[in-house]
Amino acid sequence: MQTRPITFIGAFVETFGKSFRQSEAQPVYTGTITTVPFNTSGIMKDVYLLTREDGSLMVAKTIKSLAHEDYWTHYVAVENEAIRASMLTTILEEFKTHAAASGMNGIPIYDFRTAETCIIIEIEYDSNPPAAAKTLPTSSNDKPSRASSDDVNDPPTHISSPSASETPKKIRAYLCEPFMPDSARLHKFSGSTHAGNNQGFAGNTADALAHFSVIATKADVLLADLQGFMDPNNKTDEGREICTLFDSMAHFTYDYRREVLGNRGRAGIDTFFHQHSCGAMCDVLGLAVISPSTEDHKRPPTTISSLCTADDVHSVDLKRPDDIDLTRRIPDGYSQ
Ligand SMILES: [Zn+2]
Known part of the structure; x- marks a missing residue:
């Protein structure tokens, strides 16, 4: 070329x-x-x-x-x-922290990372x-x-x-x-206006990540259009293909004083809640029993995102x- x-x-x-x-x-x-x-x-x-x-x-x-x-x-x-990519990275890291702090010895989740x-x-x-x-x-x-x-x-x-x-x-x-690399396969977990309803370890984890984004940001951010590359040449010690998430969509209510293409804001977040039904991963991570409006002292601190608590930049x-x-x-x- x-x-x-x-x-x-x-x-x-x-x-x-x-x-x-x-x-x-x-x-x-x-x-x-x-x-x-x-x-x-x-x-x-x-x-x-x-x-x-x-x-x-x-x-x-x-x-x-x-x-x-x-x-x-x-x-x-x-x-x-790039803002959306950074949101994904921040929330994924917080999701991993929450999973590691859940259960007796941490809850295993699928191996996602961000591009x-x-x-x-x-x-x-x-x-x-x-x-x-x-x-x-x-x-x-x-x-x-x-x-x-x-x-x-x-x-x-x-x-x-x-x-x-x-x-x-x-x-x-x-x-x-x-x-x-050519060996990597694209896997879609959700759409920009459709919540995922996935089976299996990776799918269950991706659905729980979307749910976590809404819980942890108190309904200000939803990670949507989750997709990633599964690479058979890049596996964990347990033999799972690492999934690199990229190019996701986020619906959010933050005012960045600019129009962000594809951001459906509150409507996008509400649509997710109507469509999402909790899978096994949501249950073990305790997401099913917390709502976005649950007060801070009634939920684990790891379910509060820095995106809604950090001081102004x-x-x-x-x-x-x-x-x-x-x-x-x-x-x-x-x-x-
Ligand atoms: Zn759920």
């Missing part, structure tokens, strides 16, 4: 309380990307294949309906996808930068950006160091996930993006 060179930086989104924070990496990476999508079968997204300089593969997704919109319109939609997701921003250097280059905002609500020159003092050899005088122009944003001391090892945080695909 035909490819072209690409120069990019990475950006990361983390949900925090009822808000989220975004950080942008300063190292500049290069690689190649397919000139056309290699998969156009998705309803919402086109999928490109990106090869990094170390040979690792990632999928890079763009939003179909916004293909011809300007950079910021597209960026916000991609950032929304490591980041945003890749394609950049371009103007060969004739203006004398007084302005720094670009890092998001549409104009958070100040750090100058790239300050953070690339001693870059690893595979990272190119742009001239300090140049400010890159942002061209396109992609939602990036590690590339799944602006009131805490944030980990500065400069402290994050972004070389490590750019996912390395399956080459390792």
